[in-house]
Amino acid sequence: MSLPAGFTATDRAGEPLLEVTDLVKHFPVRGGKVFRHTIGEVHAVCGVSFSIGTGETLGLVGESGCGKSTTARSILQLVEPTSGSVRFEGKELTTLSPSEMRGVRRELQVVFQDPYASLDPKIPVGETIAEPLKVHGMWRGNDGNQRVAEVLRQVGLSPSHAGRFPNEFSGGQRQRIGIARALIMEPHLLVLDEPVSALDVSIQAGVVNLLEDLQEQLGLAYLFVAHDLSVVRHISDRVAVMYLGKIVEMGSRQQIYGQPAHPYTQALLSAVPVPDPRIERERKRIVLPGDVPSPIDPPSGCRFRTRCWKAQDICVTQEPRLDPFDEHHTVACHFAAADREVLSFSPTRRGSSD
Amino acid sequence: MKPSHSKFAQDPHAPLLSIEGLEVSFRTAEGTVNAVRGISLDLQPGEVLGIVGESGSGKSVTAMATMGLLPRSASVRGSVRFRGEELLHRNERQLMPFRGKAISMIFQDPMTSLNPVYSVGWQIVEAILAHQDLSKEEALKIAIELLRKVGIPNPEDRVGNYPHEFSGGMRQRVVIAIAIANNPEVILADEPTTALDVTVQAQVLEALRAALSSTHAALLLITHDLGVIAGIANRVLVMYAGRPVEIGTVDEIFYDPSMPYTLGLLGSLPRVDTDGTERLRPIPGSPPSMIGEPVGCPFAPRCPLAADICRESEPPLRSVGSVDTGHLAACHFAEDARIRGASLFAATSSDIDATRGAGGVAPPESGLSFGHGPDEARAPGPGNYVIAEGFSPAGPGGYETAPDAQETSGDPVLPPDETEIP
Ligand SMILES: Nc1ncnc2c1ncn2[C@@H]1O[C@H](COP(=O)(O)OP(=O)(O)OP(=O)(O)O)[C@@H](O)[C@H]1O
Ligand SMILES: Nc1ncnc2c1ncn2[C@@H]1O[C@H](COP(=O)(O)OP(=O)(O)O)[C@@H](O)[C@H]1O
Ligand code: SF4
Ligand code: SF4
Ligand SMILES: [Mg+2]
Ligand SMILES: [Mg+2]
Secondary structure, three states, X not given: OOOOOOOOHHXXXXXXXXXXXXXXXXXXXXXXXXXXXXXXXXXXXXXXXXXXXXOOEEEEEXXXXXXXXXXXXXXXXXXXXXXXXXXXXXXXXXXXXXXXXXXXXXXXXXXXXXXXXXXXXXXXXXXXXXXXXXXXXXXXXXXXXXXXXXXXXXXXXXXXXXXXXXXXXXXXXXXXXXXXHHHOOOOOEEEEEOOOOOOOHHHHHHHHHHHHHHHHHHOOEEEEEOOOHHHHHHHXXXXXXXXXXXXXXXXXHXXXXXXXXXXXXXXXXXXXXXXXXXXXXXXXXXXXXXXXXXXXXXOOOOOOHHHOOOOOHHHHHOOXXXXXXXXXXXXXXXXXXXXXXXXXXXXXXXXXXX | OOXXXXXXXXXXXOOOEEEEEEEEEXXXXXXXXXXEEEEEEEEOOOOEEEEEOOOOOOHHHHHHHHHOXXXXXXXXXXXXXXXXXXXXXXXXXXXXXXXXXXXXXXXXXXXXXXXXXXXXXXXXXXXXXXXXXXXXXXXXXXXXXXXXXXXXXXXXXXXXXXXXXOOHHHHHHHHXXXXXXXXXXXXXXXXXOOOOOHHXXXXXXXXXXXXXXXXXXXXXXXXXXXXXXXXXXXXXXXXXXXXXXXXXXXHHHHHOOOOHHHHHHHHOOOOOOOOOOOOOOOXXXXXXXXXXXXXXXXXXXXXXXXXXXXXXXXXXXXXXXXXXXOOEEOOOOHHHHHHHHHHXXXXXXXXXXXXXXXXXXXXXXXXXXXXXXXXXXXXXXXXXXXXXXXXXXXOOOOOXXXXXXXXXXXXXXXXXXXXXXX
């Protein structure tokens, strides 16, 4: 949060905390009426590269099915990448054995969207939170209990909650418990996959604030996966925008939201409703035609060309590379051009201080 | 093609849709769930009224009651009138002339309204023929035009497709086409874009706007997305714990909110158009359980302004400000709240329940408990309880990935051949 504009991961240390290079994940599609056989592949993630530095938040945004979760899962080795490299704290993860990977998981934790599904209803939350310590053979009775109490306090809950069951907690509290469980191993990077999407806004705000506080106190880095562009603007230092398995634009928060240069980013931002009636009445919106094409058979050339108002012949034949556009700002478009107007309204103050 | 109003026009001066003192409760094993505790509203012709509120606040139950879609376990009191005619306590047959023609409904999940084994064209044609005396060929022509109106490209070619051949956004546009097929006067939409991506949401909202301008229907739009409301509503009703707590024009609600819950809701939103350096201001705690009758203001356990009187008597809706503009708020201290504005709530990251050391148990004097209502205890996700058979719950959650079954695995459910478009 405190990082200057245009900061990139490698500015701080020689090697970034996490470095993902040319990550590819294809899923086989099975079909056939009688004998099920592979009839194609879902190109879920197609050559994604980015890095995250210590204490930094990278927001990964894009619409449903664009490959955000698959990217996150591939980094965690929860799915096996088809190809590419994932380096975490200097270690290549894609070639680690499961037991070696277990060691890495201490520093690399994950929080998923659904605070309901990710907690076992029959187990007191204190035990769920302590489980990683036990799995790693680090459970020392009293110390362990103290550590559970400490992380409960860190996530804004009371240590007295440890003996309660998940159904005694609200959605926001359950998500805090999920975060506590991730924190207990003192990780350096948290992968957060839609951590606040299931929560009502009034409760979501508290969890967002908590994540910000924890980052400041503990120097955590976040990969923050979300479809909500408002939350991502709020929490990220840098942002990567995905479309059909590829990053189409990446830059600082200020660059992505202030001067987006890829037509898809521009359309995405222009579609986000703003809770401000005067702005909504006046603003112009880019409404994209058609739907996202199937990831089984993505379009040739630029994957966005079927919906892009700027598409030319070259977009059909030649795939645009993710090239530098501005300092630390990369864009994959043959006709990249910054648009500073997409979100520049003069916002009306809300509340009676109007 | 406008329907003759005479059929329903008992009282020409009555509002189009008028809900008065609506109360809905459910008997459950845990006790009586008072889902709607008195809601009154008038919907004028051509108006867009937005209903906002947290999950579980009674939005969907209000819509279901209006359409006569609640399960038998529901007990319903009050009145819902369409052009003066009472809709409550009618049986299915008596509701037939109203459904789809006078009032039509759009749900969050388009598959609630679509049948997977019939082509989309057939389903629109069926809806048209239910209320209009036309040949199948004529109805099919209208169906194609409706698909065009809601933004389905090449509708001539797509009309014979089955729902599984359409994306989520396209299915919702088909549902809108069906909803406007008989030129309804009222459209009730319950979280119609909540499950959709933003660019698809923009398309669907566009379709909805086109539908409104071609039918001049009034829209009752239920959503938890204040951005969507800001863009489409004329008036807004804010629900909390089964009751309206504030109602006003869209500008009054957004620029002059006067009930602490509304203030909290607006203050807790991150905005896409401002750089995210300002801390968010969450509302502490969580919404109350709807079991039993609350004593006092149901927002009191979360309200920074709560005083003794708040825990003793529930405030009624009262006019805000000195001039009666129709802007109403239910708060003993609405004027204070209005002056305090967004700063009423602290930019905290902790959880009020925890700081009290009592996870989810409200102070006994309030008669409420929050954080572990029966719906939460029972259900897999927020707002995920079971409503009438055939209707899926419309909570705000549900953005998770669910890899598209049609695209990624197995044989698509092939509809029988005889369901060809007529
Ligand atoms: N196990 C799997 N088998 C086959 N296909 C899969 C699998 N997991 C994901 N996919 C497909 O890969 C693509 C990317 O999915 P992914 O879950 O990464 O999307 P996402 O960006 O996280 O979307 P959402 O916003 O909906 O969570 C989708 O087309 C999806 O259907
Ligand atoms: N069929 C039912 N049986 C019992 N409780 C129900 C039923 N339907 C809804 N409820 C309860 O009524 C309350 C209001 O629900 P609803 O109107 O669906 O909320 P929302 O504002 O999220 O749409 C919730 O507490 C919910 O659990
Ligand atoms: S490369 Fe062409 S099709 Fe792709 S985004 Fe740029 S202009 Fe549009
Ligand atoms: S009545 Fe009291 S508790 Fe309720 S909102 Fe107003 S000030 Fe808060
Ligand atoms: Mg996902
Ligand atoms: Mg609902």
